Amino acid sequence: MSTTSPAVVTESAYLTLHYRLATLDGTDLITTFAGNPATLMMGSGQLAPFLEACLMGLPEGTHETFQLAPAQAFGERNPELVRDVSRATLDENSAPGADYKVGDLVDFAAPGGGRFAGVLRQFGDGVVTFDFNHPLAGQSLQFEVRLISVL
Numbered sequence: 001m002s003t004t005s006p007a008v009v010t011e012s013a014y015l016t017l018h019y020r021l022a023t024l025d026g027t028d029l030i031t032t033f034a035g036n037p038a039t040l041m042m043g044s045g046q047l048a049p050f051l052e053a054c055l056m057g058l059p060e061g062t063h064e065t066f067q068l069a070p071a072q073a074f075g076e077r078n079p080e081l082v083r084d085v086s087r088a089t090l091d092e093n094s095a096p097g098a099d100y101k102v103g104d105l106v107d108f109a110a111p112g113g114g115r116f117a118g119v120l121r122q123f124g125d126g127v128v129t130f131d132f133n134h135p136l137a138g139q140s141l142q143f144e145v146r147l148i149s150v151l
Contacts (some may be wrong), residue, residue, distance in 0.1 A: 003127070006059040006061055007058070007059070007151065008057055008058060008059045008060070008150060009042065009055045009056055009057060009058045009059075009147070009150055009151040010042065010056070011042055011043050011056070012041070012042060012043055013041070013042045013150050013151060014039070014040070014041050014042075014149075014150075014151040015038075015039065015040055015041075015055070015149065015150055015151075016037050016038070016039045016146065016147075016149040017030055017032075017038055017040075017145055017146060017147050017148055017149075018031075018032045018033045018038070018088055018145070018146045019031070019033075019038060019047075019051075019143065019144065019146075020143070020144040020145075021031070021051070021141060021143055022142045022144070023139060023141060023142070024067075024139075024140050024142060026131075026136045026142070029136070029141075031078040033144075033146075035040075037148055040105070042055070050068065050072055050073055052142055054066045054109045054143055054145070055145065055147075056143075057149075059147070060147050060148075060149060060150040061147060062145070062146070062147045063144075063145070063146040063147075064144070064145060065142055065143070065144040066142070066143045066145075067140065067141075067142060067146075068140060068141045068142070069140050070137065070138050070139060070140055072138045073125050073136065073137040073139070073140070073141045074134040074138075074141075075133075075134065075137050076137065076138055077133050077137045077138035078133055078137070080130065081131065081132040081133045082121065082128055082130070082131045082132070082133070083118075083129070083132060084127045084129050084130075085127070085128055085129075085130055086126060086127055086128075087123075087126050087127060087128055088126070090106070090108060090128055093108040093109040093110070094106060094107070094108035094109075095108075095151065096133075100128075101120070102120055102121060102122065102123070103119065104119070104120045105117055105119055105122065105135070106118060106119075106120055117132075118128075118131055119128030119135060
């Protein structure tokens with residue numbers, strides 16, 4: 001009989017795992033349970049930091065589901081991130097000839113060389129309204145994980 005403790009997740013561990021991120025009503029956003037497990041290295045950006053935090057210290061073989069409040073996941077919705085942009089600015093800084101529709105995620109150049117992505121919420125007279133919140137901001141989520149291997 002072995003008295004060796006199972007390996008646990010550390011900041012630099014390599015993991016093989018199944019995971020599932022879902023809304024509280026059970027709608028899958030991403031899952032590996034129906035196919036091949038994922039292999040990843042902690043701290044490399046392959047999982048969001050808040051998901052990695054759930055895994056820290058878990059022993060190999062763990063199967064657990066975490067309930068994440070908005071503040072623990074993609075954050076609360078910030079009304080200041082719903083902004084109007086002139087149609088001319090959008091046209092000058094986005095894909096030429098694009099036919100945008102309400103609900104589209106639009107990536108466009110920002111003044112100063114940065115990039116912005118936002119969900120198009122409304123067309124107005126010469127103005128379009130974008131929501132720059134993460135699409136999952138304000139939502140509680142479930143994170144299910146089954147750790148197959150920890151190195």
